[in-house]
Amino acid sequence: MEDFKTITVTKGEKSLEIHNPTSYPLIGMGAQGAVFQLSEDKCVKIYSDPVQAKMEEEALAAGKHLPFMPLVYDTGPNYIVMEYFNAPTLKEYLRNCTYIPDSIVEKLLYILKELKQAKFTMIDAPLRHIFVVGNEELKVIDHVNSFKRIHPVPLKLLRDLKIILLKDSFLDQVKKLEPDTFNEWEGYFNQNSLDFRNIPVHSGGSGNGVKVDSAITQTLIGKGHQGAVYRVSEETCVKLYGKTEHANQEKMVLLSSQDLPFIPKVFETGPNYILMEYLLGPDLNTFLKKQSVLSEDITKRLLYILKTMEKSGFKQIDAPLRHIIITKNGFKLVDHVYSFSREQKRPLELFKDLRERNFLDAFLEQVKAIDPDTYAEWTKTPIPLDENENTLV
């Protein structure tokens, strides 16, 4: 038999680096380790950090009596051999479901209750870590942070359920089955509601995004390098910045361009936040995924935005597809931190995005017909093909 101990997993630049001289297939990889299948019902999780191996080993031991925990067969300084589930995850199991079955709700509530009773601090699991084995029995994997992170309320579970539109039917049933639990959760959310006017600035350091308090993830819309955006009300959202410098840069752009139809409306600003209109609609990238042809209407709207930016003194002339939101009031362009500071004359990221959607040729063809001068300007030098060339022009 081959020795899985010859497999090494180490932290690399961006993700884990795996060296696997065996024929055991890699079946999963996360931030802490990689999992290899050893047999039909066994797998080994190999950690890059022995501390984390120890943490999970302890959690699994503490939950040994719980029927939804994977069985442990062997442990070592950087590995755990445990039960392998050849079964769909709960996310897959609930595919296309529009109302979460009561049987599942009851089982999830049972798991949460047992975790709490076993004194786990992380009373939570994302859908992808829950497996549905025979007889609709649930199994939960990945317990590294069970005693480290503090989730008295199943934040990840609820967030995942929200994404697949099952959160409401889940909570509806929790309310009926366990009103106390429901009230406890509601109280937690009310207590931890977002007070963006008094949020401390967490500068994540260069290259890192803002630190997000997990207790308020339910209203998180998105986060990037400079900030995180939260829904505040039916019509407003707030962007929080890690650095006041970024906040100031974007404020300047947005406030001085409120008359432009594609700039989101701003309602209030603070040292590290901007309260602005919440834009409802698909982003243009998502939209174009469903289109078989690029309509001229879209090209015209894009061209209008780019030309208007140029005329209004924007330095960075670009409109990445994912930053354009199709609203009932037309196209809106978000993320303007560098609009006044980075010099960029051609919309290279837009080109790259359109190429990915297979619409770049159609787009340029249409621009050529509508606005030959701009076309000539854009194509004077060849449009760079790879990402590295895109950044510097």
Place this chain on the structure above:
Amino acid sequence: MHTVMHLNLRVDPTQYISQIREVPDYDYIHMVRQPKYMIDLSLLNEKVHYLNEVFSPKEYVKRNNISLLHAHHGQLGMLLLPFKEETNLPLVTSIRGRDATLANQPIGYLDNMKMLFDRGERFFPVCQYLADRLIAWGCPSEKIRVLYGGVDLNEFKYRAPHKGDSQNILSIGRLVEKKGHHILMQAFQKIRGKFPNATLTIIGRGGLEEYLISLANQLNLGDSFRLLNHLPKDQVREQMTNADIFCAASLEAADGDVEGIPNTLKEAMAIGVPVISTNHAGIPELITNNKEGVLVQENNVDELADALEFMLSNREKWETYTVAARQKVEQKFNLAQQLQQQAEFYDELVAPYKLGKRYLVTPRQKDKKVLNETPQPQQQGKYDGERIAPRKKAELAKKALIYMQQLQQLQGLPQLQQLKQFPQLQQLQQQTNDKVKDELVTSIKKEKEAKVQQGAKDQDEKIAFRKKEKKAQKAEKVKKALYKIQKFQQQAIDEQLGGDHGGL
């Protein structure tokens, strides 16, 4: 005007847009589950909303003045249940072919459907066949209203069948098993010897494309067969107008997937193309064999081949079929009329002020008579249901006004809101409510009288049955109205307490 919040699969021209946006006297919100389901810019307007983006259902409903929810598939009805729970609004669910099969459905589907039958107020199956299925699954029959999908008769104008000697057979439908394209192709192959000039065109896209192409090769159909996809709507209609025979070989798929009544079949009948189809699902409700066309057993190559041969050899019979077919569509599948019907079904659920409407509107029997007297299909092209469509708006508006005034008295004025805790006001409120109730009872009585008078001559059993059903509907209406009033009061109380915005 009431606003209905519709939830359908996509903002997409193929997804029964008129049933959302053109229902007479009802305003709409066109909702889809998530922004990614908005896929057609030409249909984007301020009434397109996204379910997952609703921050607080209660506030949302209030702000948009929504009084009814309509989900356009069974699954979407389930999805709206928590929303309904939160807002206490009545829920209508349309049931289409896909909803009535258990195969290939997500986990818990049947249980969830049963829960929906229990909690939803109305179900609109698109044919009687599906209605029967719902009843078999345990849906209370009093909650069911069959609502056939209609054809826009202005768009699909009648022309007499082609006189020449072309023999072009057309079929339109997604390339999926239940459309039976593979059966049609085999039947076509069987008659090719006798009719060497005949052609077969199939328009559609879907998962079976490769299979059908290879089947065509295997059957040696050569140039006589064409498979077209990605055709714009007007070109599809042109193909239909140019076809000699239209065929829909629908069948129950191996996984149990069924049709309702294929819309393309209704459209072909409206245009005046002789049709051949199968005894599948709701199709016999549209076509009686040898009257509006020819019907054969589903999934039967020989029978279908015989029918094709019969049709091609009896050209002189075509016009008899097409005239009858056009008339059938005009009577039961006319878009304007069906939208009107939809509005009337909505009326049963909302708006006490519209309760009197039933006897204000010209009775349907008379309209049918008008239709029957209309001699030529060509002329009937002009008839688009307009005669039924306009309601006695003045009357309605008057009633609406009274109701609104009462509503404002109860709810609207902020001063009144604050004063509500005073017992005198509560009494006043109660009196107003009683008045509304009284009005309801009177109007129902009147309606009953009108019905009795009108129905005196009719000894027909059918009508007696209908009356019985109506009575049940009325009882339900009264219940609804009372419930509405209660809700109303509850709402006022909620507001006093500062509102409950559902924290999570």
